[in-house]
Amino acid sequence: MVTIEEALHIIEDQKIILKSETKPLEESLGYALATNTASPFDVPEFDNSAMDGYALCGLYQGYQLVGEVAAGDSKEILMNDGEAVRIFTGAKVPQNTSAVMMQEKTSVKENTLFLDEMPKAGQNIRKKGGQLEEGQEVFIEGHILNPPSLALMGSLGLENLKVFSKPRVNIITTGNELVKPGQPKTEGQIYESNSYAISGALQQFGFEHHQKTQIQDDFEATKAGIKTALESCDILIISGGISVGDYDFVKQSLEENGVNELFYKVFQKPGKPLYFGRKGNQFVFALPGNPASSLTCFYVYVLPLLQKLSGYPKAGLTTYQFPIKHAYENRFGRPSFLKAAVFDGKVEILDGQGSSMIQSMAKGNALAFIDKEEKLEEGDLIKCKLIS
CATH class of the missing domain: 3.90.105.10 (Molybdopterin biosynthesis moea protein, domain 2)
Incomplete structure (x- = not known):
């Protein structure tokens, strides 16, 4: 561990x-x-107008109008001192433009333009190379x-x-008790949900799954399913079958498929039976079967590797600190990731912290971290990873 x-x-x-x-x-x-x-x-590639108005030659309050320039026009207009042209946002200003005056501060009578105020040299002109220079x-x-x-x-x-490139991801869910949503189920069976959580979390951060497979709790089936999945992915995510029960065949099946274990079991809650392994340039995460545990492990451990394999300079969710709204004591005996809601800059630890309880995670937006046997009073800072 x-x-x-x-x-x-x-x-x-x-x-x-x-x-x-x-x-x-x-x-x-x-x-x-x-x-x-x-x-x-x-x-910009050329000096252009920052707004609809008039390009001015010289700095006065009265001008003779001599033309018009729209955005995209390539024609050249030569203005003499005391002349102006109607111009529109983004249009190339005539070469000898002193300033552009917005139309709201002007009036026109016959062919004469009057300004409500004196213009300032260079105003409302976006200069060539003002944002980027060639080669920058x-x-x-x-x-x-x-x-x-x-x-x-x-x-x-x-x-x-x-x-x-982003990594190709395959998902395997295991369990005899799992039934696909929409299909009939009998007593003792449950609808499969982890693959939807994992594929949704992948999409949330800009990734996709290539293949999704459900496997029964059978050693040969598990071994064969893993072998097939490893033929077409960079990361394999397995949900369930990684604990120590009589029907948990994932760990042995990974070994049979040549996956090298890098760690197994993490001193935490939820998600203690977490497995991470590698085969060549492929990686495998075997997540716990309980929905909240599985999704928590995805956010904390799987996401950083996905982002690293995508060339991101910084991988994983950023950790923030917020004051807690109420006193809270960790009685789980292990460092814990808690389903929480951050609102108005404060953290509330939600009810329903069980590993199988996904409703509280669905209503929250953060994972709050509390160390083993830590006790917090109202207003104390607690570390949080925002998950939505």
């Missing part, structure tokens, strides 16, 4: 080989860049592409991006 810290260090210290691929811009959200990116040209670094390798990143890459004319 290992401690939480030891388990996390073992996962963090795994040597990995990152894979890269080229993806279309519109499919790159949530991926990490596999190369540094520099701007191929100045942004935009992003470094490992930058995670968010929506603004995609907008910026698009503005640079980059149609395809070189990114780190």
Whole structure:
């Protein structure tokens, strides 16, 4: 058995080989860049108007109107001193523009423009290279592409991006008692739910499962199912069958399939019977069968490795500290991840902390961590990982 810290260090210290691929811009959200990116040209490429109004030549309060420039126009207009042109947001300003005055502070009578106030040199003009200069670094390798990143890459004319590939994930659930939702069940059976929690958590953080399989509690079936799953994944997540019962065949089946155990059992609650192993460049997590335990282990242990294999510069959920709304004492005898709700900057430990109880986790938004035999008073700080 290992401690939480030891388990996390073992996962963090795994040597990995990152894979890269080229993806279309519109499919790159949530991926990490596999190369540094520099701007191929100045942004903006030309001086342009920051708003609808009038481009002015000289600084006066009255001008003669001599034309109009819309966004996208390539025509050149030469203004003389004391002249102005109607201009729109994003349009290239004439070469000798002194300033742009917003239309709300102007009036026009016949062909003469009048300003409500004196203009200031350079006002409302976006200067060439004001955001980026040609050759300037935009992003470094490992930058995670968010929506603004995609907008910026698009503005640079980059149609395809070189990114780190995300790991292929397969899911196996085990248990004779499990029935697929929507199917009839008999007394003693339950509807299978862990695969939906795991696949949902994967989607929540931008990952997908490649294959999902349900296996009965049978050694040969378990061994064969694991063998098949390992043929097409980088990470295999197994739910259930990892404890020490007569029908728990996962650990032995992993050994038979050449998976090297890196740790088994973590001194924590929930999720003590957690397994982590490796076969070549493939990784296996065998999670407890209880729903809350399984999902807790995913957030704490599986997610960091998924992100590491995706080239993320920092992996895992960030830990925050919040004051607790009420006194709480850890009576479980082990360091514990507690289902909690963070609201208005304070933490409430929810009822229903049992490993099989998923309702409280569904209503909460955090995992609060409390050490073995720790006792907290109202207002004391408690560590939390926000899960939604």
